[in-house]
Amino acid sequence: MKLSGAQILCESLQKEGAEVIFGFPGGSVLPLYDVLPQYPKLRHILVRHEQGAAHAADGYARATGKVGVCVATSGPGATNLVTGIANACLDSVPVVAITGQVARPFIGKDAFQEVDITGITLPITKYNYQVHSAGKIAATIKEAFYLARTGRPGPILIDVPRDVFAEPADFQYPTEHVPPGYRPILQGHPTQIKKAAKLINEAKQPVILAGRGVQISGAYDELKALAETAQIPVITTLLGIGCFPGSHALSYGWAGMHGMAYANLAINDTDLLIAVGMRFDDRVTGNVNAFASKARVIHIDIDPAEIGKNVPVDVPIVGDIGTVLRALNKQVSSARHLEWLRQLDGWRGKYPNEVRDSSSLIPQYVVNQIYQATRGEAIIATGVGQNQMWAAQHYTFDKPNALVTSGGLGTMGFGLPAALGVKVGCPDRTVWCIDGDGSFQMTLHELATLVQDRIAVKIAILNNGYLGMVRQWQELFYKKNYVATPLSCPDFVKIAEAYCIPALRVEYREEVKPAIEQAMAHDGPFLIDFHVEPEENVYPMVAPGASLAEVMVAPERHHKKVSDSAKLPVSNI
Amino acid sequence: MTATKHTLVALVADQPGVLNRIASLFRRRGFNIESVTVGHSEVANYSRLTIVVDGSTTSVEQVRKQLDKVIDVVKVSDISSDNIVAREMALIKVKSGSASRGEIIEIADLFRASIVDVASESLTICVTGEEDKVDALIQLLRGFTIKEIARTGRVAMSRGEIGPLGAAGGATTAAEARRRGRNLKTKGVTNG
Numbered sequence: 001m002k003l004s005g006a007q008i009l010c011e012s013l014q015k016e017g018a019e020v021i022f023g024f025p026g027g028s029v030l031p032l033y034d035v036l037p038q039y040p041k042l043r044h045i046l047v048r049h050e051q052g053a054a055h056a057a058d059g060y061a062r063a064t065g066k067v068g069v070c071v072a073t074s075g076p077g078a079t080n081l082v083t084g085i086a087n088a089c090l091d092s093v094p095v096v097a098i099t100g101q102v103a104r105p106f107i108g109k110d111a112f113q114e115v116d117i118t119g120i121t122l123p124i125t126k127y128n129y130q131v132h133s134a135g136k137i138a139a140t141i142k143e144a145f146y147l148a149r150t151g152r153p154g155p156i157l158i159d160v161p162r163d164v165f166a167e168p169a170d171f172q173y174p175t176e177h178v179p180p181g182y183r184p185i186l187q188g189h190p191t192q193i194k195k196a197a198k199l200i201n202e203a204k205q206p207v208i209l210a211g212r213g214v215q216i217s218g219a220y221d222e223l224k225a226l227a228e229t230a231q232i233p234v235i236t237t238l239l240g241i242g243c244f245p246g247s248h249a250l251s252y253g254w255a256g257m258h259g260m261a262y263a264n265l266a267i268n269d270t271d272l273l274i275a276v277g278m279r280f281d282d283r284v285t286g287n288v289n290a291f292a293s294k295a296r297v298i299h300i301d302i303d304p305a306e307i308g309k310n311v312p313v314d315v316p317i318v319g320d321i322g323t324v325l326r327a328l329n330k331q332v333s334s335a336r337h338l339e340w341l342r343q344l345d346g347w348r349g350k351y352p353n354e355v356r357d358s359s360s361l362i363p364q365y366v367v368n369q370i371y372q373a374t375r376g377e378a379i380i381a382t383g384v385g386q387n388q389m390w391a392a393q394h395y396t397f398d399k400p401n402a403l404v405t406s407g408g409l410g411t412m413g414f415g416l417p418a419a420l421g422v423k424v425g426c427p428d429r430t431v432w433c434i435d436g437d438g439s440f441q442m443t444l445h446e447l448a449t450l451v452q453d454r455i456a457v458k459i460a461i462l463n464n465g466y467l468g469m470v471r472q473w474q475e476l477f478y479k480k481n482y483v484a485t486p487l488s489c490p491d492f493v494k495i496a497e498a499y500c501i502p503a504l505r506v507e508y509r510e511e512v513k514p515a516i517e518q519a520m521a522h523d524g525p526f527l528i529d530f531h532v533e534p535e536e537n538v539y540p541m542v543a544p545g546a547s548l549a550e551v552m553v554a555p556e557r558h559h560k561k562v563s564d565s566a567k568l569p570v571s572n573i
Numbered sequence: 574m575t576a577t578k579h580t581l582v583a584l585v586a587d588q589p590g591v592l593n594r595i596a597s598l599f600r601r602r603g604f605n606i607e608s609v610t611v612g613h614s615e616v617a618n619y620s621r622l623t624i625v626v627d628g629s630t631t632s633v634e635q636v637r638k639q640l641d642k643v644i645d646v647v648k649v650s651d652i653s654s655d656n657i658v659a660r661e662m663a664l665i666k667v668k669s670g671s672a673s674r675g676e677i678i679e680i681a682d683l684f685r686a687s688i689v690d691v692a693s694e695s696l697t698i699c700v701t702g703e704e705d706k707v708d709a710l711i712q713l714l715r716g717f718t719i720k721e722i723a724r725t726g727r728v729a730m731s732r733g734e735i736g737p738l739g740a741a742g743g744a745t746t747a748a749e750a751r752r753r754g755r756n757l758k759t760k761g762v763t764n765g
């Protein structure tokens with residue numbers, strides 16, 4: 001029996017285990033939408049803007065570990081996906097984006113709503129396709145899902161001309177479809193592993209720097225075993241948060257521009273940096289020439305091209321994190337590193353990561369209260385900016401994949417749609433979106449999606465009336481020249497109510513806890529507009545271009561920088 | 574060949590847009606590429622690229638790894654340190670009336686180049702050889718008026734029985750290349 005291209009697509013999605021499609025219809029994908037009712041197991045969630053569909057698929061994928069799927073029509077629908085695809089690409093998130101395209105005879109004619117979306121997304125996808133016949137859809141889906149989730153995951157775009165959706169073809173789902181040029185390396189090279197073990201066994205002041213690769217590989221136990229056996233402090237990147245329990249005795253927070261001072265100082269002083277599933281982003285290294293300058297570096301990553309890209313490496317190991325660590329752990333001897341850990345504890349005692357005392361409503365306190373109320377068990381999606389950093393600093397994550405945040409692209413507007421996708425993927429988890437007033441306004445239309453599809457996301461807006469992170473830079477590096485950062489906001493409570501979402505405004509400290517409790521008690525989405533201290537800054541901070549050792553801590557607490565060097569080169573802004 | 578010039582060869586699947594992918598990669602990452610040539614290989618539906626990279630401004634290892642990451646690239650290898658055969662072809666159109674024709678033909682002969690077109694006011698010369706030789710011929714012809722030059726860029730291959738792309742190259746069908754390509758992929762890794 002022959003099926004239409006659209007039916008083949010749906011059958012194939014089901015074969016790949018897809019359960020949810022985040023999408024938005026239009027002319028070129030109408031044949032697909034037309035057959036959707038025949039596939040009730042494929043839940044379609046209608047977003048309000050295609051960027052939201054891509055972010056929702058991204059959030060869904062990060063939280064569940066499955067491939068997220070989004071759909072958009074040709075032309076503007078497809079281009080609206082672009083930010084979301086780039087976001088997924090930079091954070092290695094498995095997303096399959098399906099776009100409609102004008103019918104085959106119209107391609108290249110500048111037809112209505114024709115854009116070259118495969119051309120546009122070429123540098124921001126792991127791979128992309130334009131499918132030229134219905135007979136090729138099944139194999140393409142098979143390959144796309146395989147590529148999206150294996151090796152270093154990433155987004156895949158499949159562009160389907162309208163008439164291909166309508167074309168009949170035989171359906172047979174391929175058992176295997178692997179492109180010839182694709183073969184991720186999983187096993188680490190034994191010689192390299194041996195070298196790494198030797199360095200670890202000899203190290204006096206080792207540090208593990210763990211990134212999102214650990215979460216992707218699911219190598220939590222292996223990482224824990226390594227850390228515990230040799231008593232190695234574990235520091236994560238922003239995207240690595242949660243890959244090692246935040247309240248573990250060997251957890252020393254996360255590193256980088258707004259990471260904990262003690263984490264940055266530890267990296268600065270370590271004699272052996274064991275970098276696991278991370279890529280030495282400039283936000284984590286600071287001045288790369290001064291980064292971990294006393295250390296030998298072991299770099300374990302599945303992507304060979306990441307090795308030596310930004311930081312010279314002594315022992316590179318290409319492979320799957322879990323597989324490599326299992327082999328490595330067999331050769332690592334137990335150790336204690338008492339003095340080194342004492343040194344780290346000393347730094348931590350001196351520059352603790354804690355909510356400062358304040359009688360006014362400060363954003364850090366709000367995050368901490370959400371942490372208390374959810375007992376650390378919520379999944380938190382964030383906006384970008386100060387809100388994101390405070391969420392990452394003051395919510396302690398003991399479980400993996402629980403902080404869903406835009407790291408590589410730093411996409412304002414990610415929070416709400418990502419939270420939506422997370423909640424759809426993990427309906428039994430409490431999901432909070434901790435957002436900025438600026439970020440929230442970029443995608444707040446997705447409130448309607450929460451309502452229409454009954455998605456119980458709780459929203460906390462850290463409303464400081466500013467594009468706060470940019471204002472902070474203006475304060476520190478542009479003499480408080482606050483150009484285009486003061487933000488007039490609508491009444492978010494009224495906005496929420498207009499969408500039939502209950503909401504509260506909170507202006508005082510005492511109101512925080514009851515408001516959060518009310519939000520949690522409500523069966524459905526809920527919004528709290530926290531009017532926080534407008535000019536609160538995020539500390540610690542490593543100024544752009546500065547080294548990790550030059551980390552600045554909050555002036556009201558210490559009135560000085562951690563290091564002697566007061567010179568803060570301002571570059572890369 | 575100067576030490577900073579590296580020769581990479583790659584076997585790529587003939588998918589639509591594959592050159593676009595590679596060109597886009599070079600541009601995006603700011604790789605300084607001297608030449609890229611592409612043409613059919615011994616395997617149906619697979620093309621072979623020869624890429625010359627200026628190693629003084631670009632990390633050749635990064636180029637190799639990033640190319641390897643492109644899904645359509647089955648295999649890529651830096652053959653600079655191998656014993657290789659490298660050739661380039663050029664077409665050179667030189668202004669020439671009856672007075673200079675003999676002299677130009679004489680120069681072309683010295684380079685074993687051939688005259689491929691003769692018009693009343695011009696001669697077109699076809700030369701093949703290493704880049705140095707092509708450069709030298711062009712240099713000599715500059716004494717006349719050169720109207721047009723078209724150079725192919727380098728194509729290269731390792732000497733001896735099997736080059737680094739050889740194992741996949743032994744295949745004559747796409748399926749075979751796929752199978753062999755996958756086996757190949759496990760090598761070519763910076764693991765030790």
Ligand SMILES: Cc1ncc(C[n+]2csc(CCOP(=O)(O)OP(=O)(O)O)c2C)c(N)n1
Nearest residue numbers: 385386387410412436437438439467468469
């Ligand atoms: C789409 C996008 N545009 C611009 C920026 C630059 N940017 C980074 S943080 C920030 C301010 C964010 O403001 P808000 O969401 O209110 O968060 P706050 O820092 O105040 O917590 C801006 C504009 C960005 N990251 N993303």
Ligand SMILES: [Mg+2]
Nearest residue numbers: 436437466468
């Ligand atoms: Mg703000």
